[in-house]
Amino acid sequence: MAHDIYAGSNETTEGRVFTVTGQDWDSIAEGLADAGDADERVVVNMGPQHPSTHGVLRLILELEGETVTEARCGIGYLHTGIEKNMEFRSWTQGVTFCTRMDYLSPFYNEMSYVLGVERLLDIEDDIPEKAQVMRVLLMELNRISSHLVCIATGGMEIGALTVMTIGFRERELVLDLFELITGLRMNHAFIRPGGVAQDLPPGALDEIRDFIALMKKRLPEYAALCNANPVFKARLENVGHLDLAGCLALGLTGPVLRSTGYPWDLRKTQPYSGYEDYDFEVQTWDTCDSYGRFRIRLAEMWESLKIVEQAAERLARLEGAPVMVADKKIAWPSQLAVGSDGMGNSLDHIRHIMGESMEALIHHFKLVTEGFRVPPGQAYVPVESPRGELGAHVVSDGGTRPFRAHFRDPSFTNLQATSVMSEGGMVADVIVAIASIDPVMGGVDR
Amino acid sequence: MSDEKKVEQPAPEQSPENVPAPAGEVHPVGSRQGMFGVRGSGDTSGYGGLVQPIVYPGAAQRPFGGWHDEVADALEDRLRSDGLEHAVEQVVIHRGEITFHVRRDDLVAVAQLLRDDPRLRFELCSGVSGVNYPDDAGRELHAVYHLLSMTHNRRIRLEVAAPDADPHIPSIVGVYPTNDWHERETFDMFGIVFDGHPALTRILMPDDWPGHPQRKDYPLGGIPVEYKGGTIPPPDQRRSYN
Amino acid sequence: MGIEEKLPSGVLLTTVEGVAGYMRKASFWPATFGLACCAIEMMTSGGPKYDLARFGMEVFRASPRQADLMIVAGRVSQKMAPVLRQIYDQMPEPKWVLAMGVCASSGGMFNNYAIVQGVDHVVPVDMYLPGCPPRPEMLIDAILKLHDQVQHAKLGTNRRQEIEQQEGDALRALPTSEMKGLLR
Numbered sequence: 001m002a003h004d005i006y007a008g009s010n011e012t013t014e015g016r017v018f019t020v021t022g023q024d025w026d027s028i029a030e031g032l033a034d035a036g037d038a039d040e041r042v043v044v045n046m047g048p049q050h051p052s053t054h055g056v057l058r059l060i061l062e063l064e065g066e067t068v069t070e071a072r073c074g075i076g077y078l079h080t081g082i083e084k085n086m087e088f089r090s091w092t093q094g095v096t097f098c099t100r101m102d103y104l105s106p107f108y109n110e111m112s113y114v115l116g117v118e119r120l121l122d123i124e125d126d127i128p129e130k131a132q133v134m135r136v137l138l139m140e141l142n143r144i145s146s147h148l149v150c151i152a153t154g155g156m157e158i159g160a161l162t163v164m165t166i167g168f169r170e171r172e173l174v175l176d177l178f179e180l181i182t183g184l185r186m187n188h189a190f191i192r193p194g195g196v197a198q199d200l201p202p203g204a205l206d207e208i209r210d211f212i213a214l215m216k217k218r219l220p221e222y223a224a225l226c227n228a229n230p231v232f233k234a235r236l237e238n239v240g241h242l243d244l245a246g247c248l249a250l251g252l253t254g255p256v257l258r259s260t261g262y263p264w265d266l267r268k269t270q271p272y273s274g275y276e277d278y279d280f281e282v283q284t285w286d287t288c289d290s291y292g293r294f295r296i297r298l299a300e301m302w303e304s305l306k307i308v309e310q311a312a313e314r315l316a317r318l319e320g321a322p323v324m325v326a327d328k329k330i331a332w333p334s335q336l337a338v339g340s341d342g343m344g345n346s347l348d349h350i351r352h353i354m355g356e357s358m359e360a361l362i363h364h365f366k367l368v369t370e371g372f373r374v375p376p377g378q379a380y381v382p383v384e385s386p387r388g389e390l391g392a393h394v395v396s397d398g399g400t401r402p403f404r405a406h407f408r409d410p411s412f413t414n415l416q417a418t419s420v421m422s423e424g425g426m427v428a429d430v431i432v433a434i435a436s437i438d439p440v441m442g443g444v445d446r
Numbered sequence: 447m448s449d450e451k452k453v454e455q456p457a458p459e460q461s462p463e464n465v466p467a468p469a470g471e472v473h474p475v476g477s478r479q480g481m482f483g484v485r486g487s488g489d490t491s492g493y494g495g496l497v498q499p500i501v502y503p504g505a506a507q508r509p510f511g512g513w514h515d516e517v518a519d520a521l522e523d524r525l526r527s528d529g530l531e532h533a534v535e536q537v538v539i540h541r542g543e544i545t546f547h548v549r550r551d552d553l554v555a556v557a558q559l560l561r562d563d564p565r566l567r568f569e570l571c572s573g574v575s576g577v578n579y580p581d582d583a584g585r586e587l588h589a590v591y592h593l594l595s596m597t598h599n600r601r602i603r604l605e606v607a608a609p610d611a612d613p614h615i616p617s618i619v620g621v622y623p624t625n626d627w628h629e630r631e632t633f634d635m636f637g638i639v640f641d642g643h644p645a646l647t648r649i650l651m652p653d654d655w656p657g658h659p660q661r662k663d664y665p666l667g668g669i670p671v672e673y674k675g676g677t678i679p680p681p682d683q684r685r686s687y688n
Numbered sequence: 689m690g691i692e693e694k695l696p697s698g699v700l701l702t703t704v705e706g707v708a709g710y711m712r713k714a715s716f717w718p719a720t721f722g723l724a725c726c727a728i729e730m731m732t733s734g735g736p737k738y739d740l741a742r743f744g745m746e747v748f749r750a751s752p753r754q755a756d757l758m759i760v761a762g763r764v765s766q767k768m769a770p771v772l773r774q775i776y777d778q779m780p781e782p783k784w785v786l787a788m789g790v791c792a793s794s795g796g797m798f799n800n801y802a803i804v805q806g807v808d809h810v811v812p813v814d815m816y817l818p819g820c821p822p823r824p825e826m827l828i829d830a831i832l833k834l835h836d837q838v839q840h841a842k843l844g845t846n847r848r849q850e851i852e853q854q855e856g857d858a859l860r861a862l863p864t865s866e867m868k869g870l871l872r
Contacts, residue, residue: 076652078762080802081800085681187820248569249623251622393575665801
């Protein structure tokens, strides 16, 4: 048997490293006893590849028995250089990049970026109503699907696998709606500067109404399974405690902040995209622990469903309204359709630009290859993503490419609370605390 | 790019940014040559000789309008009583957002005031964003802080500049602990050293990575891609249209 | 090492190959290597609608020691590459790698300093699956094609011959950038 460098223990510059895989845990205890220095700390690495660390997160835990004395996060395992890549693409192409950051809530990434660009372009008041309503509809559907994944993976991490299967079952319903409206299940580059890329397809409103009716029957299942479940409560109550002062000092926003009882929600306090016209409540809980955050997420799904219902109602009255800004120098020109050989420019659009209007052809060509120019300046417009405040600091130098696009991702900031939440608790509580923060590593590392 | 260039256009009402600025106040940061992204020889567009200065929004004049005046007054008051009158170099208001350009030595004091004064009360810092302006001589590295006041429900921005030769900016982790990782990220990506940070190390790139990736002089780092019958160079070396 | 090397060639071997291939593909246990967006699509393929359990693959083994398939789902950054190699090395033979999504196959849309341009720079890949992210049906299609490959994989001397054949073909093959004249 060849020597396996990943088995057993070996000496390194940092000291002894034990690699254990199961049924040989006592080798650590013996090894420590051999070392003679009983005060040596045991630093356990919950490495980037782990089923329960919510993505490629590396947790470096210093343990004393089962108690965590120090917890540090190692991040950067998913750093993609998206922000730098965006500097080499046009403003509209930037949407396709930023949508892949926080991959569980792609519409929010797109929205924060697009709101920043629209503010720089000074067309915030010119976005057509139908585009605004569609944006709200898609964002709230995304909030439902993101919270479902949080609850599903959180449940899986503590061992409640049924929550995972039913969570993903409901999420499929949302993804079907996304596919119908935007063409893709995930990472849709649909919200673009000036509006949305495409109008609602026929039949979408009926699908949305069916979805709402079905969700009203399915959402109570989660409450029935978990809310009063003694094992669930025992694992989640009083775990990951962080009060209001701690949240504000560490810059946490989103369900974690609202679990302290403070009703801060950007959709209410600094509304964008017409949120002031919708009737919904900001959900809070007052226990500052993981259980509170779980209850908030459940309640927020109900509120999102309410908003989706109102948005669908408004869309029914906006048949035929434009979905892109009227200024032809900015509006995305093409319309896509599914043809006999796959998806591409709709034949109507091609007939229009090739046969009917030279200006349309020129606009299409210039906007797609070169893109529009954004006046110099900087803007920061945050949105309330399912995880907290997500904002894009967009800097333009007057050109057709972003000079700098930096995303203030909520998971990046929220994850700083891991140490505060975990130290002094047990190892199993670290998992629960992180699951209640709900970090998405794509957003953390960008 | 000379500082005395006056921007004159015959039809200011057609485009607001063409309104002539007061003499001596136009500070171009870099310039753009040609059009359509064509660089070097092979520019048959006829626009090859075009040189446009890049001019960012200039200093705003009092009165600012709305709550901007309140905040600026309160800040000015406190700065004066603390002997830091010259901490704020410039106030820029663009698209309804107010930016205070702060001298880097006074940054911590200004941040403390902004957080603690009851008229200001900016409790939440949304993080640091680094920007590299290679053409802004002596001020190449900017750190931009976005502050949110939940009590008064408003947002401001602080901008601090440091030269490439001395990329140090005082850390405000003592005032806003949330900036811990944000400052590490800005150090990692731009090389801005935040003095006073408890543990300034790389956070996104591997610990021994050379260089600071998001600086403008760092290449995008892509590789050429092979297709059937040809090879496409990486995005920063391709023929571009913008 | 192991029984495989000591098998005699001949008719008996082909029967053994068939049986062994069938056993291996019928309960193919994936190792969790979900990185980014593709990981979510991988999780949904394990979910109720696109059920991977019908192929015996529902158990995503967290420990690489118990897995035979590593589905690299998502973009592999420079920091993650050594971890990827370590997990691959910790898997016992026989093992297969499925590069899920364009980022794992070739670096995808992220042609930059931070992403490894294709995990085949780090581990040998048996199946490339394009898509950004690939639909669960596409993932299942790739897995079924991999099942085919596993079913028909050879053992012992046949395997050595097959490897020599494939390497020879690859060395003599026309490079992609030389495949000109296709746009007629």
